[in-house]
Amino acid sequence: MEQHIIMKSKKKPVFDAQKFLDSAGLARKVVQFRRNEIVFSQGEPAQGVMYIQAGGVKLTVVNSSGKEAVVAMLGPGDFFGEGCMAGQAKRIGSATAITPSTVLVIEMAEMVRVLHAEHKLSDLFISYVVARNIRVEEDLVDQLFNSSEKRLARTLLLLARYGKPGMPQKEIPKMSQETLAGMIGTTRSRVNFFMNKFKKLGLIEYNGTLKINPSLLSIVLHE
Secondary structure, eight states, X not given: OOOOOOOXXXXXXXXXXXXXXXXXXXXXEEEEEOTTOEEEOTTSBOOEEEEEEXXXXXXXXXXXXXXXXXXXXXXXXXXXXXXXXGTOOBOSSEEEEEEEEEEEEEEHHHHHXXXXXXXXXXXXXXXHHHHHHHHHHHHHHHHHHSOHHHHHHHHHHHHTTTTSSXXXXXXEOOOOHHHHHHHHTSOHHHHHHHHHHHHHTTSEEESSSEEEOGGGHHHHHOO
């Protein structure tokens, strides 16, 4: 009697995009940063993509005259440094941890390989990039047409992750009024004035930490 040998095909393990981003592995490492520690500096070679597992990161740009502008404040689940994927040879800005942070650093070649091989990660990454571009456009409209009071309220809500899946984060990393002023394009004294106003109205609370109430949205929606 002939013996039939049945070869079982080995199934490729199901790729888990979130597990990939939450762990170290081939050509990717998890790095811990202290508060105010530089992740990368403007002008450095752009060699990889970063993903924030925990904490927060501030992106800034300094012009030729030394003036610094805050480009974005990022939190858990955000990518940054992705410009290298589009041929950016050097970092066009700096990234600094605004609180103790855990960052996954993925080498560019590895990121390119996985994006081509794994649709779940490429879908997640593309969705993030598109959402980031929409945010940039909204920021531009905000700067052009809204008052500094509305810009501050919107920025605080974004920092508190308002509108993201689940409940708002409410408590946000401690930051100076100078930083907030740089983000919305106004002076520290104006930020101080509006912060005091928001506090009196019960829209925010701060006593060492800053807590944002969803009712702050009323300032953004108010005509």
